[in-house]
Amino acid sequence: MNFQCLLVLAVSFTVVVAHEGLTARADVPLYGQCGGIGYTGSTTCAQGVCTYSNPYYSQCILGSGTTSTTPPASTPTTTTKTTAPTSTPTSTGNLPSSFRWSSTGALIGPKADSRNIAGIKDPSIVQYNGVYHVFASTAQESGYSLVYLNFTDFSQAGSANQFYLDQSGIGTGYRAAPEIFYFAPQKTWYLIFQNGNAAYSTNPDISNPKGWSAPKNFFSSMPSIISSNIGNGNWVDMWVICDSANCYLFSSDDNGHLYRSQTSLANFPNGMGQPVIALSDSNPYNLFEASNVYNYGKGYLLIVEAIGSDGHRFFRSWTSSSISGSWTALANTEANPFARASNVVFSGTAWTQDISHGEMVRSGYDQTLTISPCNLRYLYQGQVPGSTADYNALPWRLALLTQTNSAC
């Protein structure tokens, strides 16, 4: 099965290379703007097809769609959002109440080297000084570790060098599900990850992958609220986000609970308090793992990965006016998901039926995890269907979703 998947991957990489060969007379790069009201630049895509997104934005994306900077004739008229009055003053300004996406094929997979890695998973991404920096898990039967790569254009993501972070102070052993951000108060980068505990490593220079410090844990041991609620689950997917006063650490237990603890911005990373349950569901599959929380300007967006009735992974979403506030449903059902194979358009045959653990391409890079609510892009893990490998050895690959129904 793995051999077959490698073949599939080899084919998709060949396609990418072939596309790169066409970029000599390139105009607008992949994912660049190529049309829209007020836009005066080139409408010729170096790669991909110029695709209408909304009246103000057309974008070069990979796909079999027809070249157009005008709306397709069948474009649905803008729906008026009817927001039920609630007691919380949350504004979902510019975030739609339902989402539509297009996806690339698999862009990033394991290198064919002596490590024999089966899957690249759980990406965190930040754009800094014009360079995308991606941190991800490597998975194989023997366990998990971390990898780092960078590129300036997603068309180069598959060929980017992959630096194994066990070659840094992070060291060997169980490390997975990284999150990267710059902690401005200390002028240093933080990598948050799971190692059985919730851990972090720091580095003053994101461009020096050897510079990561030895891991330190946030807690002396698993907090008691987690051990008493975890059942047969796993304590996973640690996620830090800060506002102007506090830093919060979210985590999941694969058993229907999303936890949140906090410390002051001044004290971070020390003093992380006992967690509370931020959100729960009696069906663990509905609130499984891989949470992300972002500041989208008018509030906070939470997405959590669920396992659907078809057995496939997808994302549900909520908003809140504060990180520690209560979460109001946005698009959070199988019928109206944040991101699921059912609201994603693939170019050609869908390469994956799972839309799983990933990260938004942020507009900033610091601890506030700020995103624009417009033209969302989400780097996710998917898997070529049909693998019968054990969970750790599944052929996960990374691909990019681009929102196609941006409200702004």
Ligand SMILES: *[C@@H]1O[C@H](CO)[C@@H](O)[C@H](O)[C@H]1NC(C)=O
């Ligand atoms: C990209 O990654 C390599 C390691 O693979 C590193 O040496 C280099 O400094 C990184 N480039 C940037 C611009 O961060």
